[in-house]
Amino acid sequence: MSVIYGKVVSLIISERFGPVVEKIVSFLFKCQCSPLLYIKRGTELPLSKIKESLCVLIKYRLVNFKPNKNENLANYSLNVENVLLMLRYPYYLNHAKKLFGDQSEMIIEEVLQKGFCSASELIIKVFDKLCNNEERSLTLSQVKEKLVYLVTAKYLTRVPYAKEDKPVPLLTVDEKELTSLPNIDIKTLVMHRKDNSVELPDKNIYWTVNFDRFHQDMRDKIIVAAFNKKFDENAGEIIKIFLRQMYIRTDPWADVSNPVPALEVKDILRKQISASHSLAFFDQYINIISQETSSLLRKAGEASGGSYQIFLKEAFTQFAWELVEQIVLEKYDSKAARIFRLVKLKPYIEPDQLQQLAMIPAKDAKKLSYQLYEDNFLHIQELRKASANNGPVKNFTLFHIKLESVVRMLLETCYKTLFNTMTRCNHEKLQNKRIIDKKHRIDTILMGMKAQNATEEQMADIEDMITLPEKEILENISRIIKKFNTVELEIDQTIFMLQMFLVYQKVN
Amino acid sequence: MSRGRGGRGGRGGAANKSFTRDQLNDLGVGNKDALPSLVTQPPSLYPPLERKPVPFTPSLETDYMLILRRDFIDHMQLSSSYIKIPFASKSNQPEQEIDKLVAQIHSTKEKYDWNFFPSELRPKLLAKRIKKGRGQKLDVNIQERLNVLEKLEHLKNAVVIKEEAEDELEEEMEAEENEPDEEMDEGTDYANNYFDNGENYEDEDDNLDEGPIY
Numbered sequence: 001m002s003v004i005y006g007k008v009v010s011l012i013i014s015e016r017f018g019p020v021v022e023k024i025v026s027f028l029f030k031c032q033c034s035p036l037l038y039i040k041r042g043t044e045l046p047l048s049k050i051k052e053s054l055c056v057l058i059k060y061r062l063v064n065f066k067p068n069k070n071e072n073l074a075n076y077s078l079n080v081e082n083v084l085l086m087l088r089y090p091y092y093l094n095h096a097k098k099l100f101g102d103q104s105e106m107i108i109e110e111v112l113q114k115g116f117c118s119a120s121e122l123i124i125k126v127f128d129k130l131c132n133n134e135e136r137s138l139t140l141s142q143v144k145e146k147l148v149y150l151v152t153a154k155y156l157t158r159v160p161y162a163k164e165d166k167p168v169p170l171l172t173v174d175e176k177e178l179t180s181l182p183n184i185d186i187k188t189l190v191m192h193r194k195d196n197s198v199e200l201p202d203k204n205i206y207w208t209v210n211f212d213r214f215h216q217d218m219r220d221k222i223i224v225a226a227f228n229k230k231f232d233e234n235a236g237e238i239i240k241i242f243l244r245q246m247y248i249r250t251d252p253w254a255d256v257s258n259p260v261p262a263l264e265v266k267d268i269l270r271k272q273i274s275a276s277h278s279l280a281f282f283d284q285y286i287n288i289i290s291q292e293t294s295s296l297l298r299k300a301g302e303a304s305g306g307s308y309q310i311f312l313k314e315a316f317t318q319f320a321w322e323l324v325e326q327i328v329l330e331k332y333d334s335k336a337a338r339i340f341r342l343v344k345l346k347p348y349i350e351p352d353q354l355q356q357l358a359m360i361p362a363k364d365a366k367k368l369s370y371q372l373y374e375d376n377f378l379h380i381q382e383l384r385k386a387s388a389n390n391g392p393v394k395n396f397t398l399f400h401i402k403l404e405s406v407v408r409m410l411l412e413t414c415y416k417t418l419f420n421t422m423t424r425c426n427h428e429k430l431q432n433k434r435i436i437d438k439k440h441r442i443d444t445i446l447m448g449m450k451a452q453n454a455t456e457e458q459m460a461d462i463e464d465m466i467t468l469p470e471k472e473i474l475e476n477i478s479r480i481i482k483k484f485n486t487v488e489l490e491i492d493q494t495i496f497m498l499q500m501f502l503v504y505q506k507v508n
Numbered sequence: 509m510s511r512g513r514g515g516r517g518g519r520g521g522a523a524n525k526s527f528t529r530d531q532l533n534d535l536g537v538g539n540k541d542a543l544p545s546l547v548t549q550p551p552s553l554y555p556p557l558e559r560k561p562v563p564f565t566p567s568l569e570t571d572y573m574l575i576l577r578r579d580f581i582d583h584m585q586l587s588s589s590y591i592k593i594p595f596a597s598k599s600n601q602p603e604q605e606i607d608k609l610v611a612q613i614h615s616t617k618e619k620y621d622w623n624f625f626p627s628e629l630r631p632k633l634l635a636k637r638i639k640k641g642r643g644q645k646l647d648v649n650i651q652e653r654l655n656v657l658e659k660l661e662h663l664k665n666a667v668v669i670k671e672e673a674e675d676e677l678e679e680e681m682e683a684e685e686n687e688p689d690e691e692m693d694e695g696t697d698y699a700n701n702y703f704d705n706g707e708n709y710e711d712e713d714d715n716l717d718e719g720p721i722y
Binding site for chain 2: 019020036051055065074094109165168350482489490
């Protein structure tokens with residue numbers, strides 16, 4: 001956790017929750033774990049605001065609390081990872097939309113917006129929203145079905161709750177309860193909609209988004225995309241089925257899956273109508289994939305037409321290498337990338353040898369390798385030969401790469417980039433605050449006029465209040481802001497990839 | 509980070525990345541090459557960009573995600589979770605006052621299931637309780653005060669009682685000072701919270717002493 005990480009967290013929070021919450025979050029970031037009155041002392045905010053902010057933060061699962069020694073008080077600590085995940089919310093929503101359709105997306109959206117929510121409330125809210133949007137014949141039970149699916153597929157998970165009544169509740173949840181949705185009677189829901197006094201049966205059972213499940217999907221998507229790019233769509237499809245079959249036998253975050261029989265995959269392919277091509281060349285595909293350098297798929301046994309294991313950890317190590325190489329290429333150009341790849345290929349290489357093998361003029365090679373070393377992409381290992389009695393001491397200085405530290409360094413760079421783009425974006429907004437505010441005001445007036453059925457002439461009059469040059473500036477700003485926001489989304493994808501690598505490193 | 513191990517005294521800290529002559533020789537820096545002088549300045553704040561990054565390929569998907577992002581942030585900023593600075597400066601225009609009112613209406617709607625939060629964070633329940641308690645106290649105070657005043661009138665000459673009465677009067681005056689404030693602010697939620705907190709402050713502070721010290 002670095003200073004820049006804290007700054008990014010502050011920026012994310014202040015955009016979504018405002019300056020007060022931001023102050024508390026940055027204080028909690030600094031001191032990790034703190035009781036209420038220390039927060040008051042550190043932030044110098046009125047206590048009521050601090051309480052309110054802490055409630056909000058707990059609601060969105062950004063702050064955890066634990067009982068102090070004195071059980072009436074709690075120690076609050078920031079859940080930093082979850083703050084950063086807020087950047088990924090659009091991705092989750094898009095993913096839900098693509099996989100399960102609009103209704104599921106709205107369910108997830110509702111939960112993300114509220115932090116957590118009970119199932120009945122959720123169904124009613126989403127149903128109402130959908131009814132407002134489109135006049136389709138939609139029933140409550142349809143929404144319920146979607147919700148049940150999301151819960152059983154673990155995209156939504158039960159919020160830990162307090163079993164005993166204590167001043168500082170100890171929140172726990174059993175593994176069984178994570179996916180067991182209480183019975184929801186549609187009739188009660190209908191009655192509740194008509195008459196608010198009718199109590200909902202599952203008032204105290206809350207659900208929240210299970211980010212881990214989404215990450216699992218994102219991981220699979222990356223793997224499939226890699227095979228799509230390297231071979232073709234069919235190879236990607238085969239890998240997809242392998243991954244799906246893997247879950248039947250293996251824990252989703254295991255380094256290596258249990259063997260998956262190829263016949264099983266073939267059977268599934270046979271049921272798909274569009275897969276005639278990949279079925280015809282199934283054996284060849286499997287052969288090529290298992291011989292590929294990333295060695296994601298390896299043969300585990302010959303029985304029943306061969307079974308294969310999926311090496312997820314190695315796949316992500318490979319991806320991390322590719323990513324780092326790509327970054328070196330973009331940052332220092334192709335000659336440096338060649339040197340980097342050479343050090344990767346021959347771990348512990350002598351500088352002289354490096355200069356010869358890289359086929360780059362010695363002077364350039366030196367310069368580039370020093371540059372890579374200076375920016376922490378290369379590392380130096382010194383070897384000293386045990387000195388003989390009176391001979392000269394021979395030293396070897398060798399280049400090598402510590403991938404994990406390179407990845408961590410790149411993660412820092414990503415955070416820094418995030419910080420820079422966000423700061424710049426805020427700066428742009430501040431610079432043009434007057435015009436943006438004006439636009440907002442005029443938009444609001446127009447909305448109001450529309451509601452009152454104003455004539456088009458009147459509307460046009462109001463619209464003309466934004467002059468042409470102002471319009472140009474506005475367009476310019478929105479283009480810049482869009483660019484910055486895109487960077488935010490894209491950087492987050494890189495962060496995900498790097499974090500995935502570190503997750504797999506950590507398992508052991 | 510590798511370190512210059514062969515360095516003479518003082519050299520070789522992890523932060524010190526300079527090499528010894530031997531290492532430099534190994535790396536291919538000959539004796540003749542002039543070593544660059546020490547850099548004592550911090551790196552420039554905006555270093556020149558050596559290469560231009562590749563532009564993004566726009567896609568419908570990113571556009572949609574941008575909309576989702578915008579929607580989410582708009583929702584958060586309008587929701588009660590977006591907490592504004594409590595004491596805005598007085599120079600605010602009435603327009604913004606309205607904004608504040610709107611925000612307050614929202615926040616009153618906010619309901620938490622307090623089973624999921626530490627009880628020390630509950631504002632309103634406590635405030636109500638304390639308010640009730642105070643109300644009773646006030647009645648007593650008024651009666652007592654009347655008595656005291658009566659006594660004062662009747663026994664002007666009795667010094668002892670007068671002193672007592674004065675003491676009590678002082679206490680009463682203090683109470684009086686607090687009272688009008690409370691009544692004035694009763695209309696808003698915020699003020700109630702504030703008072704309640706003032707009351708609790710000492711209790712909690714006591715408890716804190718037992719807690720861990722950072």
